Amino acid sequence: MTINDYNFCVTAYADHLFRFIFKHTQHEENARDVVQNAFEILWKKRDEVEMEKAKSFLFSVAYKNKIDQFRKQSKVNLVDEFSAQTKIINEHKSGLKDALEKALNTLPDIQKSCVLLRDYEGYDYKEIGEILNLNESQVKVYIFRARQSLKNYLVSIETVL
Amino acid sequence: MNINRNNYEAYFISYIENELNNTQRKAVEDFVAMNPDLKNELELFGATKLEADEKIIFADKESLLQKNSTKIIAWKWNINVWASAAILLLLLGVGWWMMNQSAVKSHQFSEEKINVKSDSVKSSELRIRNSELIKTEKHYLAKNNFAKTKRVENKNFNAKIILPETIDTAELPNSWTSRKKWNEEHEIHVVQEIKPEEILQVQKNVAEIDTIKAVAQNAISVPPTKKTEEKMIAQIPFKTSKNERQILKMLAWASSKVLGKETNNGNFDVSIGFAEISHKQALQDN
Numbered sequence: 140m141t142i143n144d145y146n147f148c149v150t151a152y153a154d155h156l157f158r159f160i161f162k163h164t165q166h167e168e169n170a171r172d173v174v175q176n177a178f179e180i181l182w183k184k185r186d187e188v189e190m191e192k193a194k195s196f197l198f199s200v201a202y203k204n205k206i207d208q209f210r211k212q213s214k215v216n217l218v219d220e221f222s223a224q225t226k227i228i229n230e231h232k233s234g235l236k237d238a239l240e241k242a243l244n245t246l247p248d249i250q251k252s253c254v255l256l257r258d259y260e261g262y263d264y265k266e267i268g269e270i271l272n273l274n275e276s277q278v279k280v281y282i283f284r285a286r287q288s289l290k291n292y293l294v295s296i297e298t299v300l
Numbered sequence: 301m302n303i304n305r306n307n308y309e310a311y312f313i314s315y316i317e318n319e320l321n322n323t324q325r326k327a328v329e330d331f332v333a334m335n336p337d338l339k340n341e342l343e344l345f346g347a348t349k350l351e352a353d354e355k356i357i358f359a360d361k362e363s364l365l366q367k368n369s370t371k372i373i374a375w376k377w378n379i380n381v382w383a384s385a386a387i388l389l390l391l392l393g394v395g396w397w398m399m400n401q402s403a404v405k406s407h408q409f410s411e412e413k414i415n416v417k418s419d420s421v422k423s424s425e426l427r428i429r430n431s432e433l434i435k436t437e438k439h440y441l442a443k444n445n446f447a448k449t450k451r452v453e454n455k456n457f458n459a460k461i462i463l464p465e466t467i468d469t470a471e472l473p474n475s476w477t478s479r480k481k482w483n484e485e486h487e488i489h490v491v492q493e494i495k496p497e498e499i500l501q502v503q504k505n506v507a508e509i510d511t512i513k514a515v516a517q518n519a520i521s522v523p524p525t526k527k528t529e530e531k532m533i534a535q536i537p538f539k540t541s542k543n544e545r546q547i548l549k550m551l552a553w554a555s556s557k558v559l560g561k562e563t564n565n566g567n568f569d570v571s572i573g574f575a576e577i578s579h580k581q582a583l584q585d586n
Binding site for chain 1: 345350351353357
């Protein structure tokens with residue numbers, strides 16, 4: 140991987156990676172740290188990582204090395220810590236989308252990761268398995284359960300409304 | 301594909317996951333058409349598909365980018381190379397200086413010891429007999445850097461080696477260049493590097509190897525007399541001639557051979573041989 144390849148990865152994947160991590164941590168600075176760390180590792184291992192695998196490598200590194208340590212903090216609502224500089228715009232969410240966001244945060248981390256990688260990044264089951272160190276069947280089961288949970292949450296909201 | 305009200309969820313999820321082929325998708329759609337109360341549920345499953353929030357971005361990508369640092373690396377590399385070269389030169393300089401200092405110290409040390417302990421100056425007499433070519437008496441004096449070669453008319457060759465017992469091989473410069481300088485400072489004009497074939501030629505002209513070894517071994521155990529010592533001190537500076545060089549070569553060879561000192565390249569170093577004789581003699585005296 141050349142320096143240009145690496146910089147392309149920064150431009151193309153930094154937002155994706157940040158979004159993925161942020162959805163887990165709900166903490167901007169922690170998510171930034173994870174992203175920076177992942178890219179540092181990518182740069183160090185640029186001679187070993189093929190360009191085609193760079194994106195999944197980043198997600199894998201970020202998930203394996205960092206997600207766990209923030210998992211314990213995931214119950215802490217740190218949304219209020221958003222800085223003024225951040226371009227994260229926390230718009231008022233309402234209706235189905237808002238409910239889905241809330242439903243997502245009720246999922247176990249592994250299910251959330253599977254769904255995020257599936258929906259946000261469009262990875263297939265096999266690729267998700269490689270990133271999260273799961274087999275294809277496990278990924279399929281986690282996604283199935285996640286969809287059920289999300290749907291049930293939406294049903295309950297719909298019932299209330 | 302047997303979709304029914306007990307297993308439809310799995311098919312609905314596979315449907316919204318786009319995991320079904322066209323036939324299977326059609327089967328699901330037909331099933332929903334037949335069970336309109338489940339249509340809303342299929343839509344809810346469809347609603348579980350997340351859409352990435354494009355407004356959530358990593359704000360400072362510049363901090364992650366790597367700048368093209370080839371020139372900087374090259375510059376740093378050059379700096380490192382130059383620094384390494386400078387250190388190497390410095391070390392070489394210091395090493396050269398220390399070696400010179402060692403040679404000077406060795407010189408000074410041996411002179412001082414000799415002056416103070418003139419009584420302790422020992423000599424070895426190396427008698428090589430049966431020589432038809434060499435009819436020279438050789439006096440070699442290391443104490444005051446004088447040596448003399450005296451031609452004699454008889455067939456015996458007498459060589460006397462006087463070295464202060466304080467000289468230790470450890471004090472001798474290690475390198476050939478330094479040793480040469482050391483010898484020059486001591487006016488020890490000897491054959492520094494003698495090739496085996498030269499030795500063999502000398503030896504052929506002088507005596508059998510075993511004879512020389514035996515004589516040399518015997519000679520180094522013979523202490524000098526006071527008279528001999530005084531005589532040696534009065535010797536004129538050493539000058540070489542062809543025969544004298546042959547003698548010195550022989551001496552070097554003999555002393556080295558006796559003491560088992562032979563350099564790696566097969567040559568003999570007379571300064572080592574002499575010093576070793578002195579050392580061995582000092583041990584014997586003790």
